[in-house]
Amino acid sequence: MNRILFASAFLLSALPAASADELPLALPAAATLAPAAPASKPPAVKLLEPHLHIARTNMPGHARIALTFDACMGRADDRILSTLVRERIPATIFVTARWLKRNPQALAVFLQNPDLFELENHGENHIPAVDTPTLVYGIASAGSPQAVRQEVEGGAAAMVAAGIPAPHWFRGSTAKYDLSAIGEIRTMGYRIAGYSVNGDGGSLLGAAITEKRIASAKDGDVVISHINQPIHAAGEGVAKALVDLKAKGVQFVRLDDVEDTGDDKTTE
């Protein structure tokens, strides 16, 4: 237990605000068995964290923004979900198979509002889609092309089984990939969803800074934040930022609504 606590503290102190996607508190076995493995050691693999932008309106005062939310594991954040529904704000939600299993009520809300929510694939078990063995923020990567494929296909299968239309966007755990995994996922028919604004620092930021980051999104931005941490302060900031952006007259779109441009060969 001490080792697990040590490793978790080490992990959280390593890069809390830099991570775009949420990091699990329960580490995979490989990480807990090797707490001495330094997170600062350069990975053997070149990891990419692709950007994504949507087509701009290029009209002053009429910014167009895509809000994307990851549902990695844990519960639904009703502060965010209820605001999206009440304010009729469209968004793209990336769900894992494991999150879907635990959140049938939130899923029902998504499915009852198809005009608002586009549901896409965040993988089966929230394992980084990197096809070489490495650690990403201390999390063991999928480690092989077969395991990357399983993560993607397992996520999609759970979605379809839950009554969700087949996904065609994928965003992996940690939002980091290697170039060969990007190529493999693209050949499976997916576009890969990067982002341009890290809204909540993996749900670990405070409410005020989260609100400020998201509310400052500009025309053409794709914002990443989380909808699965109902007791984190960040979610309060997300909910406030939604209202701020709406008051500014922002046009909210889902990834499928507009033309999207990603780097690192993620969309073309």
Ligand SMILES: [Zn+2]
């Ligand atoms: Zn995630």
